[in-house]
Structures are given as structure tokens and as C-alpha cells.
Amino acid sequence: MKPEELLYNETHEWAHIAPSGGGNVATIGISAFAVEQLTDIVFLELPAVGRTVAAGEEFGEVESVKAVSPLYSPVDGEIIEVNTDLPNHLEHLGSDPYGKGWLIRVRLGDESSLARLLKFDAYQKQCAEGH
Amino acid sequence: MSDRRAALRAALKGERLGTGGSPRRGERRRRLSRGSPSRVEGREVGDRGLASERRATEATVARLASDHWRTDGRRLEWRRRRVAVGRRPAVLFRIQTWIVRLTMSDSARTPLYSWHVAHGGRMVEFAGWWMPIQFTSIVEEHRATRERAGLFDISHMGRIRFRGASAPRFLDRMLTRRVTDLKPGGIRYSLVTNDQGGILDDVLIYRMLEPADEYLLVVNASNRLKLLDWFGARTDAAEDLARSDETESTAMIAVQGPAAIGIVNTLIDAGPSVDSMKYYASSPARVAGVPVLLSRTGYTGEDGCELVAPAESVESLWATLLRGGEAAGAVPVGLGARDTLRLEGGMPLYGHELTESINPFEADLAFAVNLGGRAFPGSNVLESASERPTDRVRIGLTVDGKRVPREGFEVFDGDQRVGEVTSGTFSPTFERPIAMAFVRRSALSPSRALTVDIRGKRETARITRLPFYRRTR
Numbered sequence: 343m344k345p346e347e348l349l350y351n352e353t354h355e356w357a358h359i360a361p362s363g364g365g366n367v368a369t370i371g372i373s374a375f376a377v378e379q380l381t382d383i384v385f386l387e388l389p390a391v392g393r394t395v396a397a398g399e400e401f402g403e404v405e406s407v408k409a410v411s412p413l414y415s416p417v418d419g420e421i422i423e424v425n426t427d428l429p430n431h432l433e434h435l436g437s438d439p440y441g442k443g444w445l446i447r448v449r450l451g452d453e454s455s456l457a458r459l460l461k462f463d464a465y466q467k468q469c470a471e472g473h
Numbered sequence: 474m475s476d477r478r479a480a481l482r483a484a485l486k487g488e489r490l491g492t493g494g495s496p497r498r499g500e501r502r503r504r505l506s507r508g509s510p511s512r513v514e515g516r517e518v519g520d521r522g523l524a525s526e527r528r529a530t531e532a533t534v535a536r537l538a539s540d541h542w543r544t545d546g547r548r549l550e551w552r553r554r555r556v557a558v559g560r561r562p563a564v565l566f567r568i569q570t571w572i573v574r575l576t577m578s579d580s581a582r583t584p585l586y587s588w589h590v591a592h593g594g595r596m597v598e599f600a601g602w603w604m605p606i607q608f609t610s611i612v613e614e615h616r617a618t619r620e621r622a623g624l625f626d627i628s629h630m631g632r633i634r635f636r637g638a639s640a641p642r643f644l645d646r647m648l649t650r651r652v653t654d655l656k657p658g659g660i661r662y663s664l665v666t667n668d669q670g671g672i673l674d675d676v677l678i679y680r681m682l683e684p685a686d687e688y689l690l691v692v693n694a695s696n697r698l699k700l701l702d703w704f705g706a707r708t709d710a711a712e713d714l715a716r717s718d719e720t721e722s723t724a725m726i727a728v729q730g731p732a733a734i735g736i737v738n739t740l741i742d743a744g745p746s747v748d749s750m751k752y753y754a755s756s757p758a759r760v761a762g763v764p765v766l767l768s769r770t771g772y773t774g775e776d777g778c779e780l781v782a783p784a785e786s787v788e789s790l791w792a793t794l795l796r797g798g799e800a801a802g803a804v805p806v807g808l809g810a811r812d813t814l815r816l817e818g819g820m821p822l823y824g825h826e827l828t829e830s831i832n833p834f835e836a837d838l839a840f841a842v843n844l845g846g847r848a849f850p851g852s853n854v855l856e857s858a859s860e861r862p863t864d865r866v867r868i869g870l871t872v873d874g875k876r877v878p879r880e881g882f883e884v885f886d887g888d889q890r891v892g893e894v895t896s897g898t899f900s901p902t903f904e905r906p907i908a909m910a911f912v913r914r915s916a917l918s919p920s921r922a923l924t925v926d927i928r929g930k931r932e933t934a935r936i937t938r939l940p941f942y943r944r945t946r
Contacts, residue, residue, distance in 0.1 A: 381610045384899045385875035403928075405877055407611045407899045408809055410928075 343440040345374070349416065349459035352468065354379075356440065357416040357459065359450070366450040368417045372404070374439045375469040382407040383436075386429045388445060394420045395448065397455035402445065404435075413445065418455050423447035583628035584724045584784040585791055594807060600694035602629035604808050611809035615901040618773055618814055619942075621802035622730035624794055625811055627772075631697030632719045632781060633704075635688040639712035641680075644688055646849055647704060648678060649833065649842045658682035660753040660768060664833055664841050665692075665700060670851035670858060671829035672836065674700055675821065677770065682756050689766070689781075691725075693823045724787035728794060729777035729814075731944075732801040737767075737778055740797050747778045761793035762786075772811065774818025774942050813898050816907060819869060819940025825880060825895040826867055826909055835863045835911065837939070862914060865892060869937040870908040870925065875899070876932060877906040878925040884910050885924045885931065891916035894925060900941065907941050908934070 348356040354376035358369045377383070385405035395401050395415040402413040424446050428434060434442040450456075460468065580598045589596060594605030605626070607614060617623055635644060644652040650663040659680050665673040674696040679689040692700050701718060708714060728737055734747040737760060741747075744758025747769060755768035766781040782790050795803060812822070821827050826836055832855065833842045844856050872878055878897040883890050892912030900907040908925070916923060917936065924931040 381607065382612045382899075384877075387876075405875065405899070407813060407901065408606075410877065410879065 343369070345440055346462045348440070348462065349456065350462070350465035351414055351416045351459065353414045355414055355416050355445075357456075358440075359417075359456070362449075366453065367422065368419065368448045368450055369444050370416060370446050370448060371439055371444045372413065372435065373465070373469075376411075377435050377439050377443075380404065380406040380409075380411065383432050386432060386435075386445075388424050388426070388429065389421055391421055391424055394451070397458075415448065416455075416459055417448050417450055418452040419448040419450040421446050422449050581629075581721070583626055584787045585626045585628065588788055588791060589626065589805075592805065594805070597808070599808055600629060602694055604629055605805070607807040607809045608805050611807070611813060612901045614804060614806040614810035615813050617802060617804045618730045618775060618806055618810060619902060620731070621804075622728060622732040622736055622777075622798050623773070623806035623810065624791065624798070624803060625727040625729065625806050626724075626791070627727050627779070627811075628720075628724040628784075628787070629694040630720075630725055631690075631692040631694060631700070632723055632725065633690045633692065633697075633701065634717045634719050635690065636686065636715040636717075637713040638686070639714040640686065640688050643708070643712060643714050644678060644690070645847070647707065648676070649849060649852075649855075650678075651843050651847065652678055652680075652688070655680040657685035658754050658756055660755055660770060662753075662841055664827075664838065665703070666833070666849065666851040666855065667829055668850050668854075669829075670832045670854035672823075672827045672831055672833060673703060673829060674823060675827055675838075675841070679755050679766070679768065681766075689719075695824060722784055723781050724784050725779060725781050726787065726791060726794065727771055727773075727777065727779045728798075728803075729771045729773040729775045729806075730803070731775065732798065732803065733775065733777035736794065736798040736801055736803055737780075740793060741767075750778075761790050761797075763790045765790070772818075772820060773814040774820070774940060775814075775944055810901075812896075813901055816896055816898050816909065817900055817902055817940065817942035819909075819942075821867070821909070822896060826911075831911070832858055832863070834858055835865050835867065837867045864914060865911045866914050866917065867895075867909060867911055867939075868917070869939040869941055870894070870897075870910050870923070870934040871903075871937040871941070872906040872908070872925060872927075872932050872934050874932060875906065876927045876930075878908040878910075878927055878932070878934065883926045884912050884916075884934065885926065886912075886916040886921060889916075891923070902942055907937070909939070 343358050348358050350356050350373065354373045356371050356373050359366050383404055383406050388402045397415055397418050399415050400412040401415050404411050404413060425444050428443065428445065580601050580603050582603050586603055589605040592608060594608050596603050597606045614623060641653045647665060648663040649666055650661050655661055655678065657680055661678050663678055664675050667673050674692050677691040681687040681689065697720060704716060738746045738748065740761045742759040742762060744767060745756050747767065750756060750769045752769050755766055758765055758767040760767065760780060763782050763786045768779050770779050771777045795805065815822060821836055833839065842855060844852060844859060870878065877899050878894045880894055880896060882894040884892040884894065892910050894908045894910045897906060897908035923934045923936065925934045
């Protein structure tokens, strides 16, 4: 996935929206900027398949040596797939944050919340400002 | 500290954060008023006319002005806050961040600031100073220090010099350990206590080898101004005593790790080799052409030394040490690894294991209190405290799994809350979470396992003898 084509939370989660089985499915991960800021990631907790999440709701956490950060869903919907391999291969978050480092896939419910997500340029600008 | 915990708890529960009454606001305001505008030229300018915004965002500022690791903390606080108080327009978010920047830019820079920035140091504000939290990664810098050598800029530490015939007696009156019998070149770890026996700071007192009637007190950055006031208020004008704050005219470097002493030794032009010095001894020396105060001290659990140098020559000293240590694998190390190293080494950190409401015995620092026939602030209180076991004790905890018990997390014995975590991290050496906590003495039974509430889930925590790490070479 290309970072330019993704939508972003201010809290550094990305979403890639693609049609699938008559609806839309979002693949969700965390941005390269977030991974770089966190460094030394030691633990990742991901949710179970079948759980529904609301946009802005916490769905997991990423723990680094220095701090723990909640993961917030950028979208509303039902979790249909989880990258269960990732907690054992945390290096993928750094080496391939938009590919092998994906976290969950969500079948979109209410799509109105997508409007508040940042496009790549706006997100880049936020990162350039250092937060 | 309790405000931050409350805010965190509220945020995690999705409650609205309170905005009033944080003691941190007061602290912050004091520090702002003491900031030196000359150090932040061009940053203060935009501040004018923002007084109302400043007030409006003061609660936010206060929340962001965590004592430690503000960059990481800020990100977390924003994230938690957004969940807690709902979304705000991105523009407002950015403006607030901008105001936060303006009002926060009064921190001082060490003479190595430019070097850090030029070499990839991620700068954060810590106790009123811009400091590198890391250069590459905390884990890499930590391991480099344990296996080879690490260079630390510790210029933020306060350095206060005392001169005059009354200096030893004055310091003896202020510190929990005897100063009058300190030999020239000797260094002692000590505490400064208040009238209630609470800890105002932990310090190193150096008696100079030359001139032997001078003393240097190295204090925590966060306590420097408080201690200057404290000493000032207790100085008798009739005494032969001069006190000078040399924090800004000097700088300080720590070189730590198994290769540290070899690296420094090859650069000594004049003075003793470090390995000929006793632990906790100092000597004037010339290292890489720079006159320094050299001491065999540190805060990492490794052998090594620390050097106090004139501010204007420290950058060349730092660069020469790094170059000299290159072959041995020496790297610059930030505050992040300094914290994980000291935590593995079981060493307390002011603001965490040491505060004004903790007495030295609770902190397991009885060795740093010499009551024999001496009087210092709080010595009477400590005298009676020394005669009975303390209610709470500082302990080490090791947790299974990967979730880290962090500062403020509660410790339980069965259903009973018995204490709380004061520092916690993922240990790069042991590759598991470790923590220090204060718990009720009654919870110390080795047959029972304690648990830590890690964001709503109880994790088993085993009491572990401190230090977690002890060097073998």
C-alpha cells in the first residue's frame, strides 16, 4: 500500500479502504512516523475477530520501552481479520508499516466518520509539525 | 503526580478530564517566571499578546508539562485527551500545540545542545533543560553501555560550589551524611532532608583534592533552584562561606560501561589514570587538553567516570571522547537509556522513588543517613523513625509477560491495595518488564505473589531483590 493513498487519524493510525464482497473493508495500521516516534516497540495487543469498533474507539495497544500508546480505530465497523502474526514479528512495524505491518481489517459500517480522517498531505503536515 | 494519575484513569475510563487545581500549574508558572529570555531569543517574541490564550491553555500546558519525557508523554496525553473530551477540529489542535510550544520554549540548552541536534538526538524538555532522550534507540544505547561504553551529557545536573572555612560545617548541617570527615578527593552520596525528614534531593558531595577547602555539590536538575533557596535561607551572614552556582559555566559528561575507563585513560594528559582512582573519588585532571574534575562515579550500574569541564570546551572534549571510543564501540546515549540503566541498577530517581513525602528509611537509603551525634533538618524525626520498621518499603518487581507496570499503577496483595509503582520499564538486559514500587511492609511475605493493575488487568508481579542488574566485571 502506498502511504499517499491512505487516510489517517490524527493519532497516527492509517486506513486503506477497498471494496470487498459488496461493501467496503478498511485495512488499518500505524504510520511510519508513529513507529519512528515510538522506537523500541516491545509489545502489541490486538483485538479478537468479530468485535465491533467505533471510530475513535481503542482497539489495542502498543507498548514501547518508554511508554504505552492506545490504538484508536479510524473507522466504524466489525473486525473481520487480525494480523495475529504481527505480535511475534514486531520488526514488520518498522520495516513495512503499510504492508506486513497491518493490524486489523474492518468491514465498514457507518461510513460518515471517514470524512474526518486526514488525507496524506494534511497528515504529513501534522507530522512535520512534530506531533 | 496524583493529578496525572487521575487524569490518566479518567481518560482511560472515557471520563472528562478535570482542569483545575493541579500543583503542576504552580510549578510551571514558577519556572516560566525564572526562565532566561536571552536563551530563547526569537521564541519569546511571539509570546506577547498571547496572555489570554496562554491562560486558556494553561490547563493543557500543565497536563503536558509532565516532569519527564515530554515528547512521548505529550503524544500520549493528546491521544488520551481526545478520547476523553471528544474530537476537536484539527486546526484548533494545531493552534493549541503552537501555543504550547511558545509557552514551553523557556528551557535551557546545555553546551552540547547543537551537537545533539546535529547528530540525530531527539530533544525533549526535562527539568527545565532541552535534553536528548535518544539518538538511535533506547535499547541499542542501553546495550552499548552494558557491553561497551556510553557517553552521556549530564550537564543539566546542578553543580553548586562551596568555599570558605565554614563550608564543611555548613554542609554537615545540611546533609544527612557527615561532611567534616570527608577526605580531600572524597565523594559521598547523601540526602538533603526537610524538617519532617522528607527527601528534598539526593546529591553527591565532593571535597576537592585541590584546593581542599572547596566542596562541590552535584544535585538533580529539578531540585537545583529549590536547594539554592533552601541553602540561602539557612546561611548565616557571619559565616565564612561562599556559594556559587556553576551549573551554566560548566558542563558534565558521564562515560560509562566496561570500555569507559580505557577510553578516558588514553586521553588523560595530566592527572591519575581512572583505574588507579577509588570508586567515589575525584581528582583534577587534563583530558584531551581540557581541564576537568574527574570522578569515578556514575548512575548506570557500570564502572566508569564523570567529568566536569568548562562549558566552552566541553564540545571538543565530547567529540574527542567519542572519537577515542569509536573503536571500542562507544556511542552517545540519551536520557531514555539513562533511565533504563539506573532502573536495572536499582537506583532511585528523584520525583519517583524519592520525594518530600518519603523518608530515607522507606526508600531503603538508611546507609545515606548518619545520625550519630549530628543535627540536620529533620534529624530528630529521622532519629525516632530509625528505631522502628517503616510502614512501607521500596521493592523491585518483575512481571511475567510483556505489559509494563508504569509509574502510578497500583499494586495488590489479593484484593487489597498495598502500594504503587514509582518507576517501570521494559528491561533491555532481561527482556522483560521491571519496576520499583513502594508497598506496605505487611505485603512482603515471600509466599504470596503480588499483582499490578495494568490498565484494568491484574498481572502477577514477583518481588525481586534490588538491584536487578549487578555487573560482574
